[in-house]
Amino acid sequence: MGDVREREVERLERVPGMGGAFARAMVPSRSKRVLLPERAVTVGGVRQDADRLAEYARVCGFTLRDDVPPTWLHVLTFPLHIHLLGSSESTVKLAGAVHTSNTMTLHRPVTAADVLELSVHLEGPRPHRRGALVDLVGVIRVDGEVAWDGVTTYLASGARADGEPQRAEREPFEPRTPHARWRLPGDLGRQYRRVSGDPNPIHTSRLAARAFGFPRPIIHGMWSHARALAALESRLPPSYSAHVDFVKPIALPSTVGFVTSEADGAITADVVSRDGAKPHLRMRVEGRS
Numbered sequence: 001m002g003d004v005r006e007r008e009v010e011r012l013e014r015v016p017g018m019g020g021a022f023a024r025a026m027v028p029s030r031s032k033r034v035l036l037p038e039r040a041v042t043v044g045g046v047r048q049d050a051d052r053l054a055e056y057a058r059v060c061g062f063t064l065r066d067d068v069p070p071t072w073l074h075v076l077t078f079p080l081h082i083h084l085l086g087s088s089e090s091t092v093k094l095a096g097a098v099h100t101s102n103t104m105t106l107h108r109p110v111t112a113a114d115v116l117e118l119s120v121h122l123e124g125p126r127p128h129r130r131g132a133l134v135d136l137v138g139v140i141r142v143d144g145e146v147a148w149d150g151v152t153t154y155l156a157s158g159a160r161a162d163g164e165p166q167r168a169e170r171e172p173f174e175p176r177t178p179h180a181r182w183r184l185p186g187d188l189g190r191q192y193r194r195v196s197g198d199p200n201p202i203h204t205s206r207l208a209a210r211a212f213g214f215p216r217p218i219i220h221g222m223w224s225h226a227r228a229l230a231a232l233e234s235r236l237p238p239s240y241s242a243h244v245d246f247v248k249p250i251a252l253p254s255t256v257g258f259v260t261s262e263a264d265g266a267i268t269a270d271v272v273s274r275d276g277a278k279p280h281l282r283m284r285v286e287g288r289s
Helices: 019-025 050-060 070-085 188-196 206-211 221-231
Strands: 009-012 040-046 097-106 116-128 131-142 145-157 180-184 240-246 254-263 266-273 279-287
Touching (some): 040 070, 050 070, 050 188, 050 221, 070 097, 070 188, 070 221, 097 221, 221 240, 221 254, 221 266, 221 279
Parallel strands (some): 009 040
Antiparallel strands (some): 040 116, 097 145, 097 240, 116 131, 131 145, 240 279, 254 266, 266 279
């Protein structure tokens, strides 16, 4: 992971709004060539909204406590993702891009009272059999110390990147009877939109979802990631890394299953179909010393 301090840094006075930048990021690019902003964007002095955090915890299933979930920290960096993807320097747009995976590391607990410095930059592209992979790298510091970092990977379908695609190694999926089942209401996308700020209409509008090939709105992948972590909350150490692969979208409303196992100090957790036969999300959590 590249250090943002090795790059030209755009320093903002406040976290940017997502309205205009998101609209620009949703305009499909005509270019198959991947161009990315080379700068990092940083904003310091960020204070967390306690009311919004409480509502986020409720929507995602976390217990409200002093230490915040690492997926909440991802939410705080998301406007910087959109700021970069919505810039004229980026030919990678959210329209046509698929969120394929997410990796985040909580280096130390972050409390709701901590004042944060947020930074995001882009890395890539990397070749994929269906296009090009681009990483949005977020870093959060508290008092100058890295407390959290995360990599959000998008597939830019149809784009080109030099080199041969690398085959992703995944643990084989074994269908199992779910340990738990979750009922996802039809308005869950709107609930998560309010707490995350992610305005992508495929999560809230049937017409928009159909325009992108989905019969109904789909829940945000980062809600599924957060809900899976929340289900493991009592088993998580103070510092850990979590990697998720987003395998299949979850249409709303629906019922999904959840299965976990533990071996060699790591927890694996899958969000699966109601009968446990097919995966929607696959996660691996490993503690850090």
